[in-house]
Amino acid sequence: MSKFLTASIGRKFIMSLSGLFLMVFIAVHLGLNLLLIFDDSGDLFNQGAHFMATNPLIKVMEPILGLGFIVHILWSFTLEYQNWKARPVKYAKKNMSGASSWASRNMLVLGALVLVFLIIHILDFFVKIKFTGDPSLTEVLVAGEHMENTYALVSGAFMSSTALCVLYILGGILLGVHLSHGFWSSFQTLGLNNKYWLKRWQIVGQIYAVVVALGFAIIPLYFMFGLYN
């Protein structure tokens, strides 16, 4: 097994598997977040957030998710460093635009920007909800259950700051571009690809990337333009 993890293809499997795992998380995360704009009373979102905070399966998955992020991020930097070392003398003139997509060549840059966004995002909401608390996190009663008013925290943050909205729109778009290459690429790395499946993975990947980018961008836009009642 250790030989597998040190071989170039083995290391790529880890990138691919952790990437796929994070993509499942992103789909769940987006699904829940969209409750923000479908119910202006905030009850649906609060129920969703409460369910995620109390469900035993999610509690088990939380540290695994954290590990997934750490593995994907650390692996990417070490892999990119090794790839960078494979060409000690760089070309003076490069013309790569015709042969490969911009996103595919800049996965590390895109990933690093998403990481910056991720850190800000975690400090904005996750840390406040889990640890430090926030004045807007009062207790509410939804469907006979007491829970934290996370809707007030999130919607309040977006309503009060246009800059934050713009940051979250950018974050969504960056993630989408990252995934436009990442999705089909993970299947290719796992060997789950052939001349028939390449087009299928790429089409599904593009749709997924656009849904993620638009889905995450539409939430701050909704609050920015005051579309709530």
Place this chain on the structure above:
Amino acid sequence: MADKILKQLKIKVWRQKNAKSKGRFETYTIENISTGSSFLEMMDILNNDLIEKGIDPIAFDHDCREGICGTCSLYINGRPHGPDTEVTTCQLHMRKFKDGETITIEPWRARAFPVIKDLVVDRSAFDKILQAGGFVSVNTGGVPDANAIPVAREDAEESMDAAACIGCGACVAACKNSSAMLFVSAKVSHLAKLPQGKVEAKTRAMSMVAKMDELGFGGCTNTRACEAECPKSISIMNIARLNREYLKARLSR
């Protein structure tokens, strides 16, 4: 129709005395080049000029000049084998360039392909990868009957497509990671698709990948630049197959 004449070209080329010395770019001017001449003929004319001026001619690899041996290389204007698709440098023609243009010529750049002199790089790393497993072990003897082992047409076609690889190294040169995955996958695939090659498929995939890593090639990030720049259009579906073969081999022990 007579070919157009390019009145003047500037050739910015990498000069390096030997493997140990530090190289640098030199720019030479060359005049009256026919658009009908090949890129290497232009290089020959330039070298003639240089010899007459008492300058050491530019060293570059070339052999068959028919696009089949895989000897010629050159990273021209930012692309391996220059601004044309599905051709090697020897099959590239001067009609692809404009009058007055500066043409930048660099050697393949990769840790595993060290420069020997000027534009010539040592590609013996590819030979070492082949020696690690790119073969079929058979006993010598009479030639078996051609129809004795049935091979599906699609398998034969895919095997032949992979076998079209001439080992020029453009995939490594094109890849932002200097990865040799397209080369290795082509060599693994053309054997893995045939019954004779299946016997050693597992050890082949493992030992060729191990050798590739050991020699300092980078990893594949699926940018597909290799496939786009390959003079023989080897498909990255071979890389998916290599990943599959490798995973199978690892899981089975």
